[in-house]
Amino acid sequence: MTLIRLQRAAFGYTRRPVVAGVDLEVRAGRFFGIVGPNGAGKTTLFRGILGLLKPLAGSVERSGVVIGYVPQRETLDALYPLTAQEVVEMGAYRRLSGLRAVTRADRDASSAMLVRVGLGEQRAARFSALSGGQRQRALIARALMTKPNVLLLDEPTSGVDRAAQARILALLRELHREGLAILLVSHHLSMVRESVDEVLWVSRGTVRHGSPSELLKPEQLDELFETEAAPEEA
Amino acid sequence: MDISWADRIDLFRFALSAALIAGLVCPLIGVFLLLRRTSFYGIALPQFAAAGVVFGFVLLPWWAQHIGLGDVTLEMALSDTHAVMNYHLAWAALFTFGGLFALVWLGRRGGSEIGRVAAAFAIANAATYFFGRLSPVGKSFVDELLQGEILGVGVHELETIGVLLGGVLVCIFVFHRDLVLVSFDREFALVLGKRVVAFETLLNVLVGVGVAAGTMTLGPTILFGLIVLPPLAARPFASSMNRFLLFSSLLGVLAVVGGVVVSFEWDFPLGASVVAVAALELLPALCVRRN
Numbered sequence: 001m002t003l004i005r006l007q008r009a010a011f012g013y014t015r016r017p018v019v020a021g022v023d024l025e026v027r028a029g030r031f032f033g034i035v036g037p038n039g040a041g042k043t044t045l046f047r048g049i050l051g052l053l054k055p056l057a058g059s060v061e062r063s064g065v066v067i068g069y070v071p072q073r074e075t076l077d078a079l080y081p082l083t084a085q086e087v088v089e090m091g092a093y094r095r096l097s098g099l100r101a102v103t104r105a106d107r108d109a110s111s112a113m114l115v116r117v118g119l120g121e122q123r124a125a126r127f128s129a130l131s132g133g134q135r136q137r138a139l140i141a142r143a144l145m146t147k148p149n150v151l152l153l154d155e156p157t158s159g160v161d162r163a164a165q166a167r168i169l170a171l172l173r174e175l176h177r178e179g180l181a182i183l184l185v186s187h188h189l190s191m192v193r194e195s196v197d198e199v200l201w202v203s204r205g206t207v208r209h210g211s212p213s214e215l216l217k218p219e220q221l222d223e224l225f226e227t228e229a230a231p232e233e234a
Numbered sequence: 235m236d237i238s239w240a241d242r243i244d245l246f247r248f249a250l251s252a253a254l255i256a257g258l259v260c261p262l263i264g265v266f267l268l269l270r271r272t273s274f275y276g277i278a279l280p281q282f283a284a285a286g287v288v289f290g291f292v293l294l295p296w297w298a299q300h301i302g303l304g305d306v307t308l309e310m311a312l313s314d315t316h317a318v319m320n321y322h323l324a325w326a327a328l329f330t331f332g333g334l335f336a337l338v339w340l341g342r343r344g345g346s347e348i349g350r351v352a353a354a355f356a357i358a359n360a361a362t363y364f365f366g367r368l369s370p371v372g373k374s375f376v377d378e379l380l381q382g383e384i385l386g387v388g389v390h391e392l393e394t395i396g397v398l399l400g401g402v403l404v405c406i407f408v409f410h411r412d413l414v415l416v417s418f419d420r421e422f423a424l425v426l427g428k429r430v431v432a433f434e435t436l437l438n439v440l441v442g443v444g445v446a447a448g449t450m451t452l453g454p455t456i457l458f459g460l461i462v463l464p465p466l467a468a469r470p471f472a473s474s475m476n477r478f479l480l481f482s483s484l485l486g487v488l489a490v491v492g493g494v495v496v497s498f499e500w501d502f503p504l505g506a507s508v509v510a511v512a513a514l515e516l517l518p519a520l521c522v523r524r525n
Binding site: 051067071077080081093126 | 268269271411412414418419421423425426428469472473474478
């Protein structure tokens, strides 16, 4: 089943395309990694798939699909005195508005999500007091609260230690095994190589598709990067 | 002659009730300004409101002659500033919203937030004195507001602040979850399909209404103190967002009650006394941060 389909899509800012001619089909149960050099347009493509940028050309179909979005945790302000549970409960806000309060069922679901991501003990802790890896897992729990068909993650392992990276990856692989489609942006090539089914290589405004073994071979990387700076190898 | 506490409370019941309403609601506005890192709006916007009030006085003779003030004559309007309260409030609101939308619009173009707000404050402050030169009556009225002497608040001002800040309170109570969401993680809110721009506009309107009504009734001194200080005092002790809102509001009310005691016991201006008590509430928060 196709969840998201891009046909000859172009995304950019102030009518200037950053990536163009993108064809992509995100099907149920697939695991995609978006990689490429810094400034190549990974984030622009990601925001286009997410629906935060309208296509400048081509089309994007995602009707009826629930997207679970996991932002980079650095974008969230530590000033907010939110508990981990309050952050996860935000995933239930889609159907809550005005006086409709968070129900006991929502609280139970958010508690279960926190247990699921290994943060059952930290549910009353301040979100800003959690470690980087814990915050990332709480954001994954929040995305899961939306009951998504596809999970979109922006640099989920950026800035966390190796143990936390491994934990996040194990969680993503588990979700993938359960049939959830996943699409992540990362500059950790080794992580992408080990985890994903398909790679979207973004470079110089174009997107190449392929398997990790095909696109992330050392000789292939040399050719793709040419004179561009290589992404950090985790 | 000694006046008993009961007599003082009865005599100044409108002013005290208005201050208590402000103590309850203004810190809630301040919570969102603080979290969105726009607390300095709390300084600049009341100054815009004050400039608007004085500008209204400048225009008052022309307005009375060409548009009219209902049953109120120009002499009555100039001698009793409460007589055309809605007229003054309208000018305060117009200048507040003008300043607010200018700050939001300039904010979207990037640059230094602090620099923008400082410039806005300087301009609004100069405008207050400039208009004050053209209308000495308006200037003396605003000087009274700036001193934080609010005991002259009458029933009309109380009704006005009650309705307007009551509306702000109801909106924050009903929409606080969405307002927190769009402030904390705008992109996640967009992905959830929330009407982010509508909620951001609502928040700006709540800030504008609260500041305009509060400045017109109680003056910038008490208003700025109640917007900024209680949330700063409450934040280190708030273990959740709901508690942050609740503690801020409680500290605002406590500052008003404490300010009334200080003002009545030592004969200080009520507004300044409220702000002084609110400042004392910061001490525990400073100790916690030091630890």
